[in-house]
Amino acid sequence: xxxxxxxxxxxxxxxxxxxxxxxxxxxxxxxxxxxxxxxxxxxxxxxxxxxxxxxxxxxxxxxxxxxxxxxxxxxxxxxxxxxxxxxxxxxxxxxxxxxxxxxxxxxxxxxxxxxxxxxxxxxxxxxxxxxxxxxxxxxxxxxxxxxxxxxxxxxxxxxxxxxxxxxxxxxxxxxxxxxxxxxxxxxxxxxxxxxxxxxxxxxxxxxxxxxxxxxxxxxxxxxxxxxxxxxxxxxxxxxxxxxxxxxxxxxxxxxxxxxxxxxxxxxxxxxxxxxxxxxxxxxxxxxxxxxxxxx
Amino acid sequence: xxxxxxxxxxxxxxxxxxxxxxxxxxxxxxxxxxxxxxxxxxxxxxxxxxxxxxxxxxxxxxxxxxxxxxxxxxxxxxxxxxxxxxxxxxxxxxxxxxxxxxxxxxxxxxxxxxxxxxxxxxxxxxxxxxxxxxxxxxxxxxxxxxxxxxxxxxxxxxxxxxxxxxxxxxxxxxxxxxxxxxxxxxxxxxxxxxxxxxxxxxxxxxxxxxxxxxxxxxxxxxxxxxxxxxxxxxxxxxxxxxxxxxxxxxxx
Numbered sequence: 001x002x003x004x005x006x007x008x009x010x011x012x013x014x015x016x017x018x019x020x021x022x023x024x025x026x027x028x029x030x031x032x033x034x035x036x037x038x039x040x041x042x043x044x045x046x047x048x049x050x051x052x053x054x055x056x057x058x059x060x061x062x063x064x065x066x067x068x069x070x071x072x073x074x075x076x077x078x079x080x081x082x083x084x085x086x087x088x089x090x091x092x093x094x095x096x097x098x099x100x101x102x103x104x105x106x107x108x109x110x111x112x113x114x115x116x117x118x119x120x121x122x123x124x125x126x127x128x129x130x131x132x133x134x135x136x137x138x139x140x141x142x143x144x145x146x147x148x149x150x151x152x153x154x155x156x157x158x159x160x161x162x163x164x165x166x167x168x169x170x171x172x173x174x175x176x177x178x179x180x181x182x183x184x185x186x187x188x189x190x191x192x193x194x195x196x197x198x199x200x201x202x203x204x205x206x207x208x209x210x211x212x213x214x215x216x217x218x219x220x221x222x223x224x225x226x227x228x229x230x231x232x233x234x235x236x237x238x239x240x241x242x243x244x245x246x247x248x249x250x251x252x253x254x255x256x257x258x259x260x261x262x263x264x265x266x267x268x269x270x271x272x273x274x275x276x277x278x279x280x281x282x283x284x285x286x287x288x289x290x291x292x293x294x295x
Numbered sequence: 296x297x298x299x300x301x302x303x304x305x306x307x308x309x310x311x312x313x314x315x316x317x318x319x320x321x322x323x324x325x326x327x328x329x330x331x332x333x334x335x336x337x338x339x340x341x342x343x344x345x346x347x348x349x350x351x352x353x354x355x356x357x358x359x360x361x362x363x364x365x366x367x368x369x370x371x372x373x374x375x376x377x378x379x380x381x382x383x384x385x386x387x388x389x390x391x392x393x394x395x396x397x398x399x400x401x402x403x404x405x406x407x408x409x410x411x412x413x414x415x416x417x418x419x420x421x422x423x424x425x426x427x428x429x430x431x432x433x434x435x436x437x438x439x440x441x442x443x444x445x446x447x448x449x450x451x452x453x454x455x456x457x458x459x460x461x462x463x464x465x466x467x468x469x470x471x472x473x474x475x476x477x478x479x480x481x482x483x484x485x486x487x488x489x490x491x492x493x494x495x496x497x498x499x500x501x502x503x504x505x506x507x508x509x510x511x512x513x514x515x516x517x518x519x520x521x522x523x524x525x526x527x528x529x530x531x532x533x534x535x536x537x538x539x540x541x542x543x544x545x546x547x
Contacts, residue, residue: 054394055363055367055394055398058360058392058394059360059363059364062356062357062359062360063357063360065356066354066356066357066360067357069353069354070354211352212348212351212352215351215352215353216351218317218321221314221317221318242310242314243306243307243309243310243314244306244309244310246313247317247320247321248353249353250317250320250321250324251353252353253329254356255355255356255389255391256327256329256391258356258392259356259389259391259392259393260391260392260393260448261327261328261329261391264327267320267323267327270316270319270320270323271320273316274313274316274317274320277312277313277316278313281305281309281313284305285302285305285306288298288301288302288305289298289302292298
């Protein structure tokens with residue numbers, strides 16, 4: 001009888017862990033977050049009747065992309081924070097790691113499950129957002145046509161193209177992609193924190209602070225690199241913040257996209273690469289702590 | 296102990312790799328005029344602790360929108376001081392949104408200035424005119440700050456040109472800003488024409504205006520609009536252009 005061949009690294013095992021994590025997470029009540037997002041979008045359109053169509057589209061896009069950013073960041077932190085503590089509480093982690101599953105595969109599978117959940121959630125939110133935007137665009141287009149029915153055809157075409165340009169913009173997609181990358185890096189960072197944290201609440205609270213510090217990291221970096229008058233303790237503290245924390249402001253391009261600034265492809269690619277680098281590094285850090293952790 | 300050293304080394308290595316990338320990306324953001332909210336303690340007092348934290352946490356567009364809706368409601372109640380206060384915050388939070396600069400300037404230079412001139416609480420006309428001029432100046436300030444934050448987009452140059460033209464009858468400045476708008480990509484086709492119209496009202500620049508308007512006229516039927524023909528006809532008389540060189544169109 002031949003022994004089954006054992007592979008040191010198996011995508012099959014990671015896929016199984018990913019599918020399991022995704023199923024487990026999707027059974028949670030997290031999809032209420034998406035319902036809340038939909039209600040927010042629909043509710044916000046109530047007061048928009050008082051605004052002009054350009055203001056309306058700007059506010060609608062700001063609310064939608066801002067909510068996506070909030071909910072995806074929250075989802076990434078809250079769902080990842082409970083993964084390892086929950087597995088320990090349920091004793092699932094012992095069953096898995098007792099089998100020939102390397103710890104890096106376990107972490108990769110867990111992270112991939114969260115990343116998949118974030119992708120599905122963001123896809124649903126994006127579809128909802130584009131549907132609301134399209135519906136409002138159609139309403140404004142038919143209103144414009146009605147109001148300008150006696151105008152020359154070139155003026156009507158001009159007005160309609162202005163409405164269309166104010167509504168959908170292809171740059172919105174790159175903004176959504178950056179929201180997703182920010183979610184992925186937050187998930188990896190949460191996974192790292194949860195490898196040494198003892199409770200879910202501790203991880204979540206730490207991550208809320210990390211989130212805030214990440215948005216102020218650029219200020220700490222500038223002070224560290226450009227201020228000479230600060231004492232060495234201050235400088236050391238600023239250096240730690242600048243070296244350890246990710247600069248989350250770099251991923252907040254949605255505000256500029258909604259404001260009408262196009263995002264050059266090179267800038268998008270560099271930001272995406274940095275996002276993947278952060279995610280990879282925090283996963284590596286999580287593995288360094290986890291691989292010899294006493295369970 | 297070994298693991299601790301490895302982690303410290305990894306962090307230092309991570310910092311050494313990410314820091315240049317972050318600095319390069321920040322520099323690109325500055326070059327493209329993408330601005331994060333300025334770390335200004337005055338802003339915290341204006342928008343409150345919660346709003347300030349929200350603005351610094353990547354939700355500045357949402358905070359700006361909430362303030363914008365508040366400004367809109369203040370405008371409906373004609374509370375001009377509050378409109379000004381809120382628009383200052385909105386434009387600080389979202390300096391790349393042209394709409395906010397344009398709306399702020401419009402409220403100040405057109406609505407608030409007109410309301411100040413008809414203010415029933417102020418019996419002295421001189422003071423009403425003074426208040427009107429101050430509001431127009433506030434409108435200009437918004438547009439000038441908006442242009443400094445968005446020098447690459449034509450809309451605010453055009454709005455400032457209209458303000459100079461319609462509120463100050465300052466054709467020199469109106470021409471200058473229409474011209475600047477016309478030089479930028481995505482400028483509307485009429486910006487160049489409007490610049491020429493404004494030059495035609497400037498003392499001593501009639502010849503230049505005539506040449507520009509004639510060039511536009513020669514560009515084709517699409518440019519031969521009633522105002523352009525009227526301005527050309529006026530300049531032909533003023534400059535005493537020989538009859539055989541005058542345009543054939545009748546005065547509209």
